[in-house]
Amino acid sequence: MTTPASRHRATMSDVARLAGVSLKTVSRVVNEDGYVSAATLVSVKSAIDALGFRRNEVARQLRQGRTATIGLVVEDQSDPFYSYLARSVEDIALANGFLLLSASSNEDPERSRRIVDTFSARGAAGIILAPAQGTDPALLRAELDAGSALVFVDRPVPGVLVDTVLADNIGGMAAGTSHLIDHGHRRIGLFCDDASVFTAGERQTGYRSALEAAGVAYDPELVVMMSPTHPSAAEQIDRMLASTDPPTAVLAGNNRWSIALLRHLKSLDRAIPRAFVGFDDFELSDVLDPGITVIAQDPAEMGRLAVELLLERVAGDDRPLQQIRLTPRLIERGSGELSGPAAAS
Amino acid sequence: MTTPASRHRATMSDVARLAGVSLKTVSRVVNEDGYVSAATLVSVKSAIDALGFRRNEVARQLRQGRTATIGLVVEDQSDPFYSYLARSVEDIALANGFLLLSASSNEDPERSRRIVDTFSARGAAGIILAPAQGTDPALLRAELDAGSALVFVDRPVPGVLVDTVLADNIGGMAAGTSHLIDHGHRRIGLFCDDASVFTAGERQTGYRSALEAAGVAYDPELVVMMSPTHPSAAEQIDRMLASTDPPTAVLAGNNRWSIALLRHLKSLDRAIPRAFVGFDDFELSDVLDPGITVIAQDPAEMGRLAVELLLERVAGDDRPLQQIRLTPRLIERGSGELSGPAAAS
DNA sequence: GTGAAAGCGCTAACAC
DNA sequence: GTGTTAGCGCTTTCAC
Numbered sequence: 001m002t003t004p005a006s007r008h009r010a011t012m013s014d015v016a017r018l019a020g021v022s023l024k025t026v027s028r029v030v031n032e033d034g035y036v037s038a039a040t041l042v043s044v045k046s047a048i049d050a051l052g053f054r055r056n057e058v059a060r061q062l063r064q065g066r067t068a069t070i071g072l073v074v075e076d077q078s079d080p081f082y083s084y085l086a087r088s089v090e091d092i093a094l095a096n097g098f099l100l101l102s103a104s105s106n107e108d109p110e111r112s113r114r115i116v117d118t119f120s121a122r123g124a125a126g127i128i129l130a131p132a133q134g135t136d137p138a139l140l141r142a143e144l145d146a147g148s149a150l151v152f153v154d155r156p157v158p159g160v161l162v163d164t165v166l167a168d169n170i171g172g173m174a175a176g177t178s179h180l181i182d183h184g185h186r187r188i189g190l191f192c193d194d195a196s197v198f199t200a201g202e203r204q205t206g207y208r209s210a211l212e213a214a215g216v217a218y219d220p221e222l223v224v225m226m227s228p229t230h231p232s233a234a235e236q237i238d239r240m241l242a243s244t245d246p247p248t249a250v251l252a253g254n255n256r257w258s259i260a261l262l263r264h265l266k267s268l269d270r271a272i273p274r275a276f277v278g279f280d281d282f283e284l285s286d287v288l289d290p291g292i293t294v295i296a297q298d299p300a301e302m303g304r305l306a307v308e309l310l311l312e313r314v315a316g317d318d319r320p321l322q323q324i325r326l327t328p329r330l331i332e333r334g335s336g337e338l339s340g341p342a343a344a345s
Numbered sequence: 346m347t348t349p350a351s352r353h354r355a356t357m358s359d360v361a362r363l364a365g366v367s368l369k370t371v372s373r374v375v376n377e378d379g380y381v382s383a384a385t386l387v388s389v390k391s392a393i394d395a396l397g398f399r400r401n402e403v404a405r406q407l408r409q410g411r412t413a414t415i416g417l418v419v420e421d422q423s424d425p426f427y428s429y430l431a432r433s434v435e436d437i438a439l440a441n442g443f444l445l446l447s448a449s450s451n452e453d454p455e456r457s458r459r460i461v462d463t464f465s466a467r468g469a470a471g472i473i474l475a476p477a478q479g480t481d482p483a484l485l486r487a488e489l490d491a492g493s494a495l496v497f498v499d500r501p502v503p504g505v506l507v508d509t510v511l512a513d514n515i516g517g518m519a520a521g522t523s524h525l526i527d528h529g530h531r532r533i534g535l536f537c538d539d540a541s542v543f544t545a546g547e548r549q550t551g552y553r554s555a556l557e558a559a560g561v562a563y564d565p566e567l568v569v570m571m572s573p574t575h576p577s578a579a580e581q582i583d584r585m586l587a588s589t590d591p592p593t594a595v596l597a598g599n600n601r602w603s604i605a606l607l608r609h610l611k612s613l614d615r616a617i618p619r620a621f622v623g624f625d626d627f628e629l630s631d632v633l634d635p636g637i638t639v640i641a642q643d644p645a646e647m648g649r650l651a652v653e654l655l656l657e658r659v660a661g662d663d664r665p666l667q668q669i670r671l672t673p674r675l676i677e678r679g680s681g682e683l684s685g686p687a688a689a690s
Numbered sequence: 691g692t693g694a695a696a697g698c699g700c701t702a703a704c705a706c
Numbered sequence: 707g708t709g710t711t712a713g714c715g716c717t718t719t720c721a722c
Contacts, residue, residue, distance in 0.1 A: 009491050011699055022709045027701065035707055052487060057466040058412065059699035062403045062714050069446075069467075078432035080425065080628075087423035090448055099463060101414075102447050103435055118444060121402040122414075142397060146354050262632050283425075284629045287607050356715055367693045372717065380691055404715035408698050 010051035019047035030055055061123055070310060071119035071127040072102040073112060074154075081255060081280055081299050082130070085153065088303035089128060096311055098125070107197075109134040116140075120148050126310040128303075130154040133196045149313040153306045155198035163309040163322040167297050169199050169279075172328035173206030174213075176251060176277045176295045179330060181214045184340035185249040185275060189222045189240055191261060192253020192279075200225065203253050203279060222247055228260035237264050248340045249275035255282045258292065276335040279328075286333055293336025295328045302326060355396035364392035375400055406468055415655060416464035416472040417447040418457060419499075426600060426625055426644050427475070430498065433648035434473060441656055443470070452542075454479040461485075465493050471655040473648075475499040478541045494658040498651045500543035508654040508667040512642050514544050514624075517673035518551030519558075521596060521622045521640045524675060526559045529685035530594040530620060534567045534585055536606060537598020537624075545570065548598050548624060567592055573605035582609050593685045594620035600627040603637065621680040624673075631678055638681025640673045647671060 012026045019026065021040055028034045029044040036044070047053075061067040072089055074082040082104075090100050101119055105112035112132045116139075119127055126149030131140075137159040144150060144162065152164040180188050190207050193200035204225065211218050221243065224236045240247065252258040258278035265271070278285070281296035309322055330336075357371045364371065366385055373379045374389040381389070392398075406412040417434055419427040427449075435445050446464055450457035457477040461484075464472055471494035476485075482504040489495060489507070497509040525533050535552050538545035549570065556563050566588065569581045585592065597603040603623035610616070623630070626641035654667055675681075 013699080023700085024709060025707085028708085031701085033701095037707060040707080052491075054462070054466050056407075056468070056699050057463075058403060058407045058468045059714090060701075062401075062407050062716085063699080063701045065714070067403065076432065077422075077435060078425070078428040080423070080428075083423040083425075083428040087421065087449060090422060094448065094460075099446055099467065100448065101444055103439065103445065104432060115439075117399070118402075121399050122444065123401070123403045146397075259628060259632070262629070266632050266634070282628070283604060284607070284627075284633070287604070287611050288629070288633065289611070358715080368716085369693055369718095370691085373692085376717085382691065385691085401715055404698090405717075406698095407700085408715080408717045410698070 009056070010053040011056070012053070014051055015044065015047045015053050018051060019044045065123075066125055067123040068098045069101055069122065069124045070098050070307070070314075071116070071122075071124040072100055073105050073115050073119075073127065074102075074130045075105055075107050075132065077102060077104045079256070080282060081297070085299040085303035085306075088300035089307045092304060092307045092311075098311070105130070105132045107132045109136065113139055116143060120146065125149065125314045126151070128153055128306045128310055131157045133198065149310055151306045151310045151313075153302055161321055163306075163313065163324075165302050165305045165309070165324045165326065167199070167302070168325045168327050169202035170206040170209065172295045172297075172330075173203040173251070173253075173279060174210040175206075175328075175330050176279065176293075176336070177207050177210035178214065179293070179332075179336055180249045180251070180275055180277060180340070181210065181216065183249075183275060183337060185247075186216050186340065187219070187222060187245065187247045187249070188216075189224075189247035189250040190253065191224045191228070191237070191250065191257045193227055193257070194225050200253055207251065228257045233260065234264055237261065238268075241268075241270070249277070249336075249338075252276070252278040254278075255280035258282060258285075258294075262288070262292075274340060275338040281331065288335075290335045290338070291333025293333050294331050296331050297328050298326060354401070355398040356401065357398070359396055360389065360392045360398050363396060364389045410468075411470055412468040413443045414446055414467065414469045415443050415652070415659075416461070416469040417445055418450050418460050418464075418472065419447075419475045420450055420452050420477065422447060422449045424601070425627060426642070430644040430648035430651075433645035434652045437649060437652045437656075443656070450475070450477045452477045454481065458484055461488060465491065470494065470659045471496070473498055473651045473655055476502045478543065494655055496651045496655045496658075498647055506666055508651075508658065508669075510647050510650045510654070510669045510671065512544070512647070513670045513672050514547035515551035515554065517640045517642075517675075518548040518596070518598075518624060519555040520551075520673075520675050521624065521681070522552050522555035523559065524638070524677075524681055525594045525596070525620055525622060525685070526555065526561065528594075528620060528682060530592075531561055531685065532564070532567060532590065532592045532594070533561075534569075534592035534595040535598065536569045536573070536582070536595065536602045538572055538602070539570050545598055552596065573602045578605065579609055582606065583613075586613075586615070594622070594681075594683075597621070597623040599623075600625035603627060603630075603639075607633070607637075619685060620683040626676065633680075635680045635683070636678025638678050639676050641676050642673050643671060 012023050016023045016026045026044055028036050070093055093100050103115045109132045120143055128151050130153050135157050137157050140160045150162045156164050192203055195201040208218055252261050277293045279295045281294045285292040285294055305324055357368050361368045361371045371389055373381050415438055438445050448460045454477045473496050475498050480502050482502050485505045495507045501509050537548055540546040553563055597606050622638045624640045626639045630637040630639055650669055
């Protein structure tokens with residue numbers, strides 16, 4: 001291994017001494033700020049090269065009171081929905097000279113709070129947050145009062161008014177439900193997360209409103225709301241499919257539920273129960289047979305809008321609050337177009 | 346909990362003034378360092394609460410000359426392989442009080458260099474790097490000389506000696522190739538990235554060595570090496586499958602190639618050509634029909650080992666260089682067990 | 691047990 | 707054009 005007790009990193013003073021100028025002149029050169037004569041410019045630049053000087057960003061940050069860093073907190077960085085969102089945030093942040101601190105809340109409000117707290121103490125210029133359920137509004141308000149910029153993605157925190165980018169979960173799920181109804185289904189199962197998860201609550205609302213609009217009675221036996229990793233999730237799937245009046249079509253409330261359902265159905269060696277529509281697109285949805293019809297969100301677009309809003313606020317934008325809803329897109333691939341018992345045209 | 350009136354963040358001096366003690370005493374309380382009498386402890390703590398004081402980490406970092414931050418640079422944060430790796434790094438970093446700066450190199454050495462540079466200027470205690478092909482060893486050595494700790498994951502940079510965690514790409518791909526040979530295949534196609542990508546080069550070596558060990562002649566017509574997103578990738582797949590003596594089995598060099606191949610085959614409405622084995626596991630590999638046999642890496646384990654090595658170095662560990670190779674695991678799911686024309690037992 | 695003073699490396703304000 | 711002086715908020719050193 002190299003460097004136990006090696007080279008000290010050169011500072012601006014070192015450069016100034018070598019170039020025979022003052023500290024401030026070096027600062028001017030490094031920051032391309034103010035006027036420096038051609039001759040000093042050259043000598044300072046060569047001193048910088050000779051010493052391998054690089055500006056210490058921590059010192060700069062302390063002096064300026066702000067940093068070119070933004071924090072991103074999502075539920076799980078390894079969930080494809082969030083990893084696409086994160087990648088998009090990263091690209092735009094980097095292009096604007098900002099670095100990204102990122103972390104996963106694990107849907108734990110305490111972990112989320114600790115992360116936001118630390119990001120803030122590190123002087124993050126702003127934070128993009130997909131708040132965990134149960135996040136305390138008061139703590140976030142304190143954060144705002146302390147001067148942090150904040151943008152919510154995917155879900156809001158009731159009572160905290162900041163720029164927000166959400167999907168139209170109600171409209172999206174209503175569209176997916178109507179799509180199945182249009183193909184003759186009347187008994188449509190819904191598997192989604194617990195209603196305490198904001199998006200799951202909205203999606204359930206969309207499901208019910210589409211049923212109602214079509215005059216189909218709501219049957220609670222057809223709705224399972226829990227995490228797909230919950231111990232009894234598989235059992236609930238079996239119970240619903242084995243009931244005396246089983247669903248002829250199934251809706252999955254998010255990508256994790258889609259995958260859990262498809263995996264479980266395959267393990268039963270049972271075809272998709274006539275029809276299937278999933279919320280969120282996922283890799284290989286088009287390669288399965290039949291292709292999986294989905295209500296696709298655009299996580300990259302969500303990330304892009306969030307980071308652009310944040311960067312504008314950081315730059316001093318004081319427009320009124322922005323509340324954006326992105327419209328999901330129904331992508332027909334086959335699984336959602338399998339006809340039910342009472343097929344319409 | 347409401348905020349103090351001021352929009353200004355309270356400092357240690359503010360707390361000291363309110364508590365009627367010196368700055369240093371507050372520092373002692375905040376850092377739980379040295380002895381403070383019970384009475385002062387109480388008054389300082391209540392002043393901290395009253396003002397909503399939180400230590401300014403940037404100032405602390407400047408003074409201490411180090412930060413509790415580690416940087417992670419991968420090819421693409423939204424690639425599942427790297428997102429699992431990143432998630433694992435994040436969890437262990439957070440558990441040790443470190444935050445994660447993360448970015449994607451996009452396989453661009455210039456972007457990678459800029460990121461590493463910035464991480465370093467921000468005082469990252471260490472960096473975990475999946476180096477882009479073409480990364481300049483001299484720049485990384487300069488980084489090391491400046492005192493940064495560095496660990497490579499997934500690939501090394503020739504000539505830069507730091508702790509490294511790699512997969513046994515040669516052994517893994519040899520095992521996958523032998524598996525197909527054992528099932529009677531003699532003409533085995535290989536699709537992988539260009540050999541300039543370290544892992545692709547090693548995997549091709551593993552493929553060739555397994556062929557050689559079995560006395561099967563190497564046929565360059567059966568090997569395509571390029572990015573699966575390369576404009577002519579689809580054309581190359583078609584060409585190989587339509588040749589007069591097509592492969593009876595196919596190997597994919599990574600998860601992106603597996604998905605590209607499966608998608609393309611589906612679009613041709615063509616079954617997997619007798620047999621298929623992919624390097625890297627991927628979501629839904631078990632749900633496809635037949636299930637996809639893979640040579641699975643363990644990205645979470647790779648991340649865990651890398652961050653643990655890094656944290657130990659940061660803590661002053663000076664053991665000799667660690668060079669770890671993780672053994673991939675062949676997971677049989679059906680697609681790799683379809684017999685070829687000359688099936689053995 | 692506690693405090694005063696110095697200084698981390700930089701930028702802001704204002705000289706000259 | 708360039709330099710001087712402060713000081714960001716904290717930790718370190720050393721004195722009491």
